Amino acid sequence: MRALASISQSALAHNISLVKQYSQGAKVVAMVKSNAYGHHFDLISPLIQEADLLAVSELSEARKLRQYTQQPILLLSGVYSQTELHEAINLNCRIVVHELAQLAIVLNTKSNIKVWLQIETGMHRLGLFEQDFAKVVEKIQQHPNIYIETVMSHFACADKPDDPHNQQQYDKFNRIVKSHWKKSMANSAAILSNPSSVFDFVRPGIMLYGASPFHEKHSELKPVMKLSAPIISINKVTKGESIGYGATWVADKDSKIAVVGIGYGDGYPRHAPSGTPVLINQRLCSLVGRVSMDLITVDVSGVETQLGDEAILWGVDKLPAEVVAKYANTISYELFTGVSNRVNFKLV
Numbered sequence: 001m002r003a004l005a006s007i008s009q010s011a012l013a014h015n016i017s018l019v020k021q022y023s024q025g026a027k028v029v030a031m032v033k034s035n036a037y038g039h040h041f042d043l044i045s046p047l048i049q050e051a052d053l054l055a056v057s058e059l060s061e062a063r064k065l066r067q068y069t070q071q072p073i074l075l076l077s078g079v080y081s082q083t084e085l086h087e088a089i090n091l092n093c094r095i096v097v098h099e100l101a102q103l104a105i106v107l108n109t110k111s112n113i114k115v116w117l118q119i120e121t122g123m124h125r126l127g128l129f130e131q132d133f134a135k136v137v138e139k140i141q142q143h144p145n146i147y148i149e150t151v152m153s154h155f156a157c158a159d160k161p162d163d164p165h166n167q168q169q170y171d172k173f174n175r176i177v178k179s180h181w182k183k184s185m186a187n188s189a190a191i192l193s194n195p196s197s198v199f200d201f202v203r204p205g206i207m208l209y210g211a212s213p214f215h216e217k218h219s220e221l222k223p224v225m226k227l228s229a230p231i232i233s234i235n236k237v238t239k240g241e242s243i244g245y246g247a248t249w250v251a252d253k254d255s256k257i258a259v260v261g262i263g264y265g266d267g268y269p270r271h272a273p274s275g276t277p278v279l280i281n282q283r284l285c286s287l288v289g290r291v292s293m294d295l296i297t298v299d300v301s302g303v304e305t306q307l308g309d310e311a312i313l314w315g316v317d318k319l320p321a322e323v324v325a326k327y328a329n330t331i332s333y334e335l336f337t338g339v340s341n342r343v344n345f346k347l348v
């Protein structure tokens with residue numbers, strides 16, 4: 001009996017239409033890095049054909065994604081050798097140039113390519129520095145085969161709309177990038193909270209998958225992945241008895257405990273503490289004891305349960321992934337990308 005990740009086509013369609021509604025006609029770069037945020041390329045890519053581009057982090061991902069789609073792929077980390085450049089071209093990638101050392105590599109092409117220039121505006125991670133930008137543009141413009149499609153930058157604090165970094169980065173971006181360039185800045189949080197940052201291409205990730213980029217749930221998004229697993233044993237424990245590794249949870253009354261067939265080997269977070277909610281037969285129950293590799297234990301005292309009943313770990317309105325993430329001291333992004341290959345994936 002395996003854990004199941006049900007991927008909802010209608011939820012994804014809803015979230016894409018929400019992206020379009022918020023982005024005022026901008027083109028959409030669907031962020032599908034890390035195997036579509038753990039939702040699996042093969043399931044997701046046929047469902048997002050209206051996206052203008054699909055973005056992955058690295059070449060190994062572009063290679064896999066190309067098996068499922070003909071859409072253009074944006075390669076976020078760019079290329080680091082002629083071999084990589086050739087493969088990226090063969091895979092019909094748009095190539096990000098975010099580091100001066102990548103310039104010489106892309107200039108050494110005879111094929112027609114489209115590049116995205118990423119500039120540094122305050123996150124201090126990837127991006128060309130302001131003082132190099134004009135030089136890079138000049139070199140590329142002298143090359144007959146390279147076309148600068150867009151200039152992009154990335155927000156550090158878009159999930160906190162009031163953070164002053166957002167305005168500083170936005171101002172710096174506008175100062176460096178002259179108006180005739182196409183621009184791209186907005187991730188999910190900016191799409192939902194900062195309409196002026198939408199520009200020409202938006203780059204939604206987490207909102208496509210229906211989780212909020214903010215600290216609280218966003219009421220308009222619909223969860224795409226529902227993670228569930230069957231109850232494989234039901235036990236009675238008497239007051240004073242403990243459960244699981246380390247005997248960390250001790251029953252303070254006689255209790256009924258469901259053993260659910262999912263654990264950290266499937267990607268359920270090991271750091272989820274006792275008290276993390278699990279939805280069983282429409283009731284929010286508490287995880288009790290430590291998460292083990294294959295199993296978790298849930299207090300179902302007072303809840304009608306039978307062997308084989310479905311326990312929902314996250315991905316429904318009553319229990320969004322954001323809630324579980326908060327308990328486990330992480331973010332929904334990490335929960336989704338952590339779902340392992342042992343879990344069965346199914347489109348619904």
Ligand SMILES: *Cc1c(COP(=O)(O)O)cnc(C)c1O
Binds near residue numbers: 154
């Ligand atoms: C991952 C990523 C995004 C998407 O971020 P979300 O918060 O998931 O919307 C956008 N832009 C870049 C450069 C990224 O790496």
